[in-house]
Amino acid sequence: MKRLPWYLRDAIYLALFVAILLAASWALNALRFPGIAYYNRIIVMIGINITLAVSLNIINGHAGQFSLGHAGFMAVGAYFSAFLTYFYFSPLVEKYPSAQGALLVVAVLAGGALAAVAGYLVGLPSLRLRGDYLAIVTLGFGEIIRVLILNIEKIGGARGFSGIPHWSNFFWVYFFAGITVLVSFRLVRSSVGRAFLAVREDQIAAEAMGINTTKYKVKAFVIGSFWAGVAGGLFAHYMMYLNPTMFMFLKSFDLVVMVVLGGLGSISGSIIAAVILTILPEGLRMAREVLHTDKDPRMIIYSITLIVLMLTRPQGIFGRRELWQVLAKRKDAVPKKERDDAAA
Amino acid sequence: MRKLGSLAVVVLLSLSLTGCPPKSESGTATNATANADNAAGGDILIGEYGSLTGNQATFGQSTHQGIIIAADEINAAGGVNGRKIKILTEDDQSKPEEAATAVSKLISQNSVVAILGEVASSASLAAAPICQSNKVPMITPSSTNPEVTKKGDYIFRMCFTDDYQGPAMADYTAKQLGTKTAAILTDVKNDYSVFLGRDFERRFTEDGGKIVAKASYSNGDSDFRAQLTSIKPSNPQILWVPGYYTDVGQIAQQARDLGITAPLVGGDGWVSPKLVEIGGKALEGCFYANHYSYDDPSPVVHNFVEKYKQRFGAKPDGMAALAYDAMYVLADSMKRAKKLDGPTLRDAIAATKGYQGVTGTINLGPDRNPIGKKLVIEEVKNGQLVVKGTIQQQQH
Amino acid sequence: MQELLQNLLNGIAVGAIYALIALGYTMVYGILKLINFAHGDVFMLGAFVGYYAGRWAAAHANSGHPANYFIAGGIMLLSMAVCGVFGYLNERIAYRPLRNSPRIASLITAIGVSFLLEYGGQFVFGPDPKFFPTLTPKHIVHLGGIVTTNYQIIVLVVAVIFMGLLQYIIYGTKFGRAMRAVSYNFEIASLMGIPVDRVISTTFVIGSALAAVAGILFGLSYPKIEPLMGIMPGLKAFIAAVLGGIGNVPGAVVGGLTIGIVEAFVGGSQFSNFRDAIAFVILIAILLFRPSGLFGKYEAEKV
Numbered sequence A: 001m002k003r004l005p006w007y008l009r010d011a012i013y014l015a016l017f018v019a020i021l022l023a024a025s026w027a028l029n030a031l032r033f034p035g036i037a038y039y040n041r042i043i044v045m046i047g048i049n050i051t052l053a054v055s056l057n058i059i060n061g062h063a064g065q066f067s068l069g070h071a072g073f074m075a076v077g078a079y080f081s082a083f084l085t086y087f088y089f090s091p092l093v094e095k096y097p098s099a100q101g102a103l104l105v106v107a108v109l110a111g112g113a114l115a116a117v118a119g120y121l122v123g124l125p126s127l128r129l130r131g132d133y134l135a136i137v138t139l140g141f142g143e144i145i146r147v148l149i150l151n152i153e154k155i156g157g158a159r160g161f162s163g164i165p166h167w168s169n170f171f172w173v174y175f176f177a178g179i180t181v182l183v184s185f186r187l188v189r190s191s192v193g194r195a196f197l198a199v200r201e202d203q204i205a206a207e208a209m210g211i212n213t214t215k216y217k218v219k220a221f222v223i224g225s226f227w228a229g230v231a232g233g234l235f236a237h238y239m240m241y242l243n244p245t246m247f248m249f250l251k252s253f254d255l256v257v258m259v260v261l262g263g264l265g266s267i268s269g270s271i272i273a274a275v276i277l278t279i280l281p282e283g284l285r286m287a288r289e290v291l292h293t294d295k296d297p298r299m300i301i302y303s304i305t306l307i308v309l310m311l312t313r314p315q316g317i318f319g320r321r322e323l324w325q326v327l328a329k330r331k332d333a334v335p336k337k338e339r340d341d342a343a344a
Numbered sequence B: 001m002r003k004l005g006s007l008a009v010v011v012l013l014s015l016s017l018t019g020c021p022p023k024s025e026s027g028t029a030t031n032a033t034a035n036a037d038n039a040a041g042g043d044i045l046i047g048e049y050g051s052l053t054g055n056q057a058t059f060g061q062s063t064h065q066g067i068i069i070a071a072d073e074i075n076a077a078g079g080v081n082g083r084k085i086k087i088l089t090e091d092d093q094s095k096p097e098e099a100a101t102a103v104s105k106l107i108s109q110n111s112v113v114a115i116l117g118e119v120a121s122s123a124s125l126a127a128a129p130i131c132q133s134n135k136v137p138m139i140t141p142s143s144t145n146p147e148v149t150k151k152g153d154y155i156f157r158m159c160f161t162d163d164y165q166g167p168a169m170a171d172y173t174a175k176q177l178g179t180k181t182a183a184i185l186t187d188v189k190n191d192y193s194v195f196l197g198r199d200f201e202r203r204f205t206e207d208g209g210k211i212v213a214k215a216s217y218s219n220g221d222s223d224f225r226a227q228l229t230s231i232k233p234s235n236p237q238i239l240w241v242p243g244y245y246t247d248v249g250q251i252a253q254q255a256r257d258l259g260i261t262a263p264l265v266g267g268d269g270w271v272s273p274k275l276v277e278i279g280g281k282a283l284e285g286c287f288y289a290n291h292y293s294y295d296d297p298s299p300v301v302h303n304f305v306e307k308y309k310q311r312f313g314a315k316p317d318g319m320a321a322l323a324y325d326a327m328y329v330l331a332d333s334m335k336r337a338k339k340l341d342g343p344t345l346r347d348a349i350a351a352t353k354g355y356q357g358v359t360g361t362i363n364l365g366p367d368r369n370p371i372g373k374k375l376v377i378e379e380v381k382n383g384q385l386v387v388k389g390t391i392q393q394q395q396h
Numbered sequence C: 001m002q003e004l005l006q007n008l009l010n011g012i013a014v015g016a017i018y019a020l021i022a023l024g025y026t027m028v029y030g031i032l033k034l035i036n037f038a039h040g041d042v043f044m045l046g047a048f049v050g051y052y053a054g055r056w057a058a059a060h061a062n063s064g065h066p067a068n069y070f071i072a073g074g075i076m077l078l079s080m081a082v083c084g085v086f087g088y089l090n091e092r093i094a095y096r097p098l099r100n101s102p103r104i105a106s107l108i109t110a111i112g113v114s115f116l117l118e119y120g121g122q123f124v125f126g127p128d129p130k131f132f133p134t135l136t137p138k139h140i141v142h143l144g145g146i147v148t149t150n151y152q153i154i155v156l157v158v159a160v161i162f163m164g165l166l167q168y169i170i171y172g173t174k175f176g177r178a179m180r181a182v183s184y185n186f187e188i189a190s191l192m193g194i195p196v197d198r199v200i201s202t203t204f205v206i207g208s209a210l211a212a213v214a215g216i217l218f219g220l221s222y223p224k225i226e227p228l229m230g231i232m233p234g235l236k237a238f239i240a241a242v243l244g245g246i247g248n249v250p251g252a253v254v255g256g257l258t259i260g261i262v263e264a265f266v267g268g269s270q271f272s273n274f275r276d277a278i279a280f281v282i283l284i285a286i287l288l289f290r291p292s293g294l295f296g297k298y299e300a301e302k303v
Helices: A006-030 A036-062 A070-095 A097-126 A129-149 A171-186 A192-199 A203-206 A213-239 A251-264 A268-289 A300-311 A323-327 A334-342 B001-014 B030-042 B057-076 B096-108 B121-133 B144-152 B160-176 B190-206 B224-234 B245-257 B273-285 B299-312 B316-338 B340-348 C002-032 C037-060 C069-098 C103-125 C149-171 C173-182 C185-189 C196-221 C231-244 C249-266 C270-289
Strands: B045-051 B085-091 B114-116 B138-140 B155-157 B183-187 B208-216 B236-239 B264-266 B289-291 B353-358 B360-364 B374-381 B384-394 C140-143 C147-149
Touching: A006 A036, A036 A070, A036 A171, A036 A192, A036 A213, A036 A251, A036 A268, A036 B096, A070 A097, A070 A129, A070 A251, A097 A129, A097 A171, A097 A213, A097 C270, A129 A251, A129 B057, A129 B224, A129 C103, A129 C231, A129 C270, A171 A192, A171 A213, A171 A268, A171 C270, A192 A203, A192 A213, A203 A213, A251 A268, A251 C103, A268 A300, A268 A323, A300 C069, A300 C103, A334 B183, B001 B208, B045 B057, B045 B096, B057 B085, B057 B299, B057 B316, B085 B096, B096 B114, B096 B121, B114 B316, B114 C103, B121 B138, B121 B144, B121 B155, B121 B190, B138 B316, B144 B155, B144 B374, B160 B190, B160 B236, B160 B289, B160 B316, B160 B384, B183 B224, B190 B208, B190 B236, B208 B224, B224 C002, B224 C249, B245 B264, B245 B273, B264 C147, B273 B374, B273 B384, B299 B316, B316 B340, B316 B353, B360 C037, C002 C037, C002 C149, C002 C173, C002 C231, C002 C249, C037 C069, C037 C103, C037 C196, C069 C103, C069 C196, C103 C149, C140 C149, C147 C149, C149 C173, C149 C196, C173 C185, C173 C196, C185 C196, C231 C249, C231 C270, C249 C270
Parallel strands: B045 B085, B045 B114, B114 B138, B138 B155, B183 B208, B183 B236, B236 B264, B264 B289
Antiparallel strands: B289 B374, B353 B360, B374 B384, C140 C147
16 A cells, blocks of 8 residues: 555544544543542643643754743743733634634634744844853843733733633643644654754754755744744633743743753653653642642752753753654664665 | 645644534532532631742731631631631742642642632732632732732632722822822832832822832842932932832832932832831831731730730731631631532622721622721831821722 | 932942852853853852851850951851852862763753752742841941942952952962963863863862852842842843953953943833843843954854
């Protein structure tokens, strides 16, 4: 049987995925036991963090650009989509209630688009900078975005933006998470992805080989920030309230820890790390209850983990490989078929 | 290009499915049944969320202590309709998203019948929609931002609001004290501060005063000299500094260092047992708005102050007082309510009238805010807090 | 005019503190090409050591209030020692093993150490702000039309003394020559018989000691301290170092003073809302238009 072209294959995978999501969504709704709403909340947050971690992985992992300002892109997406919904879409939904899902998608994608613009603006001047400088500049941009939002009255400023309708749910969050993973997966195996890896490995050699490193670095920022914006939009429609303090450097740091822990460049690593690091604070909350203490050791655990990780296993859990490669005990990141093709 | 194509296919496929996915978050029905169970017998579970750690820790801890003292007193007097109250506390680390998670956990996992909290309006704003959608009444003891009670009919408040505080202080300084010129220094990161700054300015100028200088700082800054230097030349008679106690002390010190002698005036963000410790002599003659005074001779206040001092070794501040009242109002409402499910309890709380609390008489109005709350102006004199004046909110 | 001079003085006093921290950043970067993210938190550590030492001294002094220059000096030396030891340990444990790893690993570790200090500080000291004890009496000083306190003068004097000391060490001693050699070229310096490891450790110790001085001076001038206090000054000091040309010692001083002065003027103007962002704007502008900083040289990257 002739193999289907990749886009049809993807469409089928996606349709299957959507079906599974619908089933899971229905099942979760049908479950009845105490605390289910709280666990639902955690599961949704995991989905949002997966989107964020995988999108950051595109910038930090695949393209090797050390960005510390990812929360800023998330903020742009969150606020813009909330703005659209609150001022324009909510009234529409009163009239056409079934359009809610579509409007959510539009709002979220619009948030992503504006975040992508922000990513472009951040990426462009940062090109000439080396690793450490880039890190600080991206951190600076993250802060600048936050201070700008703080000063815009229309979206709440310091008081925060409240009254966002609760349109996000398990289905939408995981749907977009799935697409982000799919895009990231296809991206790294495409020619664009190759260029990313080349820039990551040795920028000067890549430039010498004719790759326009400028173009690809900016592209990585734009794509990564788009999905961060999408995650932000979903976050806004779930929390129903936004405040600039939710997007401080601490949040960017959380995401960096996820990506580094999972392995810079590994999509499955980012996913697993996102799951672990979303559940961890809640687990610690229970531990604190048991131990009758108020002090929260979460940040200390994160920092020690980071240090120990860098000293003993800097490549993170999976390094650059993906889960299935690890399970197949493979050492490289190139799929078997392509290796065989190249060898032949 | 090809990626765009794939994306387009995918988006089209999914848009066609937009009708299908379930829209509500599960658990609302569960909560109703669980809460009703809780409502029927055994200990009454009440949830509290607050900043026990983090930047505004004293606010959260004072509130917590006020609630605990009230709960213990109520239990010692026989509880509510024969059942004891149990307070379940969650820390939100002064972060709004943690507030939302904390409240979600309390409601869904612990099945509390009501929620008490928070002091910071941003945390209350994050948690209110969750309480509202789950039909669990929430009483905020000290959030002064007017937006909070607008989130829904399950959200109630014990204290006066910012849109009362700002103009009231402006009237006091302009009319009672005859102040003609003022400078305003607000915390731009804190909406509470910005709001109060604006409201004060509006009323002060309406009353015939003149704002001669304005500046702003960021919560957590250490150096305010630049802003104070820009204010000094215009020689204001008072400085309106509606920020938090953590910054105000330093601002006062640096103002005196620069040779500014005018008194600083502020709102209830100054309320803290640490205020004078931080500001020291620089705060002499400065005054601010408080929710009650612990020197109030009335028996209710006296009793409360003594008990609190005995147990916690310090005098209770405004936050503790409001929290104490909140707990008592909640208990009183529960006694009046026939059942403890959401809608009945809500109605009982909304019907609170004439309750004599530590912070004055509490009458909840149709907008779920208290009407006619007393505002106590406290001044720092010889290192102590003394009552300078009282303002009674007009009944609308 | 008076306002201008007042702002200038305020700016220089704050800038001197930034400069002391910036020196640590610039020295470490010059030698290791590493941005020591944790440096701002060493500053915090210095302030806290001063806090606890000051309280202990107050509790043990006969008069109950040791507002006395000698004790203050002693506390400063103690703080410098503690931070110096921390700097040494930090380098040995967290940075030395990664010297041959890609730079990103060191950067991430540095961020890890930074957060460890910040949140560890919150855990150990408590997150609420503490109030630095008064180590010396405060007097208000009038200079012409400007009003200031003797604290600002103390800050300036002490900062100048230490900067001068550092300048002497780097340019006037044999050890300083070794430091400069290592910053030019690591490998050749070791081939020349310079004990590179010892030089690097000492650099960290000196940098951390200077940060401790900055911490004490800060605690003196702005008595409110808390475990997260190092973040913003640390970042601004880093920007100052970049502004002056990272790796360049006098540049760090000029950078620190410049940032302090700019902040003072912006803070006193209508744009005071954006005071936090202005430092980052400066950074981005510098990196875009003159990445080697005011005094740095453009270095070609060898392949």
